[in-house]
Amino acid sequence: MELTGYQRSNGQVGFRNYVAILPSVGCANDIVNGLGHLYPNVLVLNHRQGCGQLGIDKEQSARTLAGLGKNPNIGAVLVVGLGCESITANYLANEIAKTGKRVEVLVAQNEGSNLNTLSKGNVILKDMIHEVSNMKRTPCDLNSLTLGIKCGLTDTTSGLSSNPATGVAADRIIEAGGTVVFGETPEVIGAEHILGKRAVSEEVKQRLCHYVELCEKRVKDSGVDIRGANPAPGNIKGGITSIEEKSLGAIKKAGSKPLQDVLAYGEVPEGKGLFFMDGPGRTPEALTGLNATGAQIIVFSTGGGSPAGTRISPVIKVTGNSRTAEVRKDHIDVSVEGIIKGEMNLQQAGERIFQEIIEVASGKMSKAEVFGYGSLSVWNLGVHM
Amino acid sequence: MSNDSKAIIIDEKDNVATLLCDGAKKGSTMQVQIGEKEVQVEMRDNVEFGHKIALHDIKKGEPIFKYGEIIGQAARDIAKGEHVHIHNVDSCRGLAEEK
Structure with a gap:
């Protein structure tokens, strides 16, 4: 059987082709859930970390969250922050963007209210889903x-x-x-x-x-x-x-x-x-x-x-x-x-x-x-x- | 090949054998292939699938070998054919320090 996958711009290959929403902090999980409700095929990557952590744990959380976004099975990522956390949405987005995939940032406290955040996030996601859905499987090594x-x-x-x-x-x-x-x-x-x-x-x-x-x-x-x-x-x-x-x-x-x-x-x-x-x-x-x-x-x-x-x-x-x-x-x-x-x-x-x-x-x-x-x-x- | 009344060792150094049959009753006979020869062990306990029995008498403090490696030590004297598990084996690793 032939192995097929989605060729990424950095030479890596995804064997799935997801759009993911990644909160930079657990306090943004509910915003991410709200966004996920409208788009059931999007990966909602909720977790508990992102703030109030010391030294090695903060580093470990940041490295791991960035790594999740970088995984080649994900074609594009929306990173959602609250705005007051220690592992910021911008930090994670910059790390993930090194892979060449599309990454967008949404920081709730910059958008005013939660409703504004949800409405802006929904527009970004609709666009991302369209873009990623057009990627094709090809034979790979x-x-x-x-x-x-x-x-x-x-x-x-x-x-x-x-x-x-x-x-x-x-x-x-x-x-x-x-x-x-x-x-x-x-x-x-x-x-x-x-x-x-x-x-x-x-x-x-x-x-x-x-x-x-x-x-x-x-x-x-x-x-x-x-x-x-x-x-x-x-x-x-x-x-x-x-x-x-x-x-x-x-x-x-x-x-x-x-x-x-x-x-x-x-x-x-x-x-x-x-x-x-x-x-x-x-x-x-x-x-x-x-x-x-x-x-x-x-x-x-x-x-x-x-x-x-x-x-x-x-x-x-x-x-x-x-x-x-x-x-x-x-x-x-x-x-x-x-x-x-x-x-x-x-x-x-x-x-x-x-x-x-x-x-x-x-x-x-x-x-x-x-x-x-x-x-x-x-x-x-x-x-x- | 049937696994009725069968237990296996993984290395000839092993002093315990793992049951491949669907449980065995006390008093029944277990067959264990050790190199070329087949050894019979009389069961001293009811033992379930995947659990271990002693292939010979093991004195308190002696190592328990599986995979040809030490998996713990006898917490008390263990007789040939006895179930070998947490009730009579101590880990040598991951122990709390006495406080």
Whole structure:
């Protein structure tokens, strides 16, 4: 099957062609909702951040929000600010505009009343939707794909089947010149010695270990054990006993290629190949971070059958658990249950996932996408002031 | 290939096996392929699909191996055929510091 996408002016390729409305601050969510009511096909990227944050959290929110707007699946963005926030609409718009896509800014306090803001925003959006709708899919190369990889609602089938099969598909994307980003720092605890060996340099290995140490230190400082939070109750029910066991299975989703670099949460990778992104394992934050790295498609390996998705990047759900494949077939895209039944090997399973990636990238909707599943959640560590 | 009464190891170093069958009753016999030979383990607990059993006696404090790697340590003595899970295994990582 031929891979097709929307060629962007900066050389990137979108595999969807959305118009998005991005609030620069959570206080503008209701204006954005108002705009979204008139245009149901527009992505409404509501979040809670944008003001009252300190240092590293402010930077992380700004980087992530800009990254969401930059994602190549979005053809044009309207950034909406209130006017009194610390992460301004103009800042985000300038960052997003570096991609060459159309970006407009609307600041409520400059427009007078909310009604004025809504009326002006509606005119801008109508125009944007028309413009973006005229962009056409054309054949493109696999090296234009950044694949995000995540595992969630993990059980013991994940590490034995759906994760290593996803890893086979990841290897194929990288062999074709593409990029793969995976993350979930807690799920490297106990497996850093294995993943670290694949780092292209000592420096990259140290950066990986640094993020893992920071993550483990946060647990220690909290005064409570990690078990119960990660592995979560659902993981424990599925047979996962410890974070080490979860990690050893989790890293298999990243295949076998060299680790090119370690990214901060939501950071856009430079270059091709395999990248690790710092961040939590919790699904909404992990997926939002992957959206911000520019991943156009995400593969989500799930033993128990998570329904998760994202609005920006279609999420392909893969399970190796035959019960999940049956009971939750409404939101599972690919079943690789044949691995545990001995009817399918990892290579064959990886090929199935790879084919699904090509089909979904080229326009087939993933199941989470059909349901419109996908609340944004930007990861932050500190308090709001 | 049927998975009835079957559990697997991932590395020959492993001292636990993961059940591939749809749960097994205490007293039943589990078959585990270890390299060339098939080992029989008598179940000491009712254990669900995807959960682990001990392949031999494991003393308190000894490491638990899966994937050929350490996934924790025995919180108490574990007998061959026992369910191995959070009730008898401690993580070695992500522990709160004693305050």
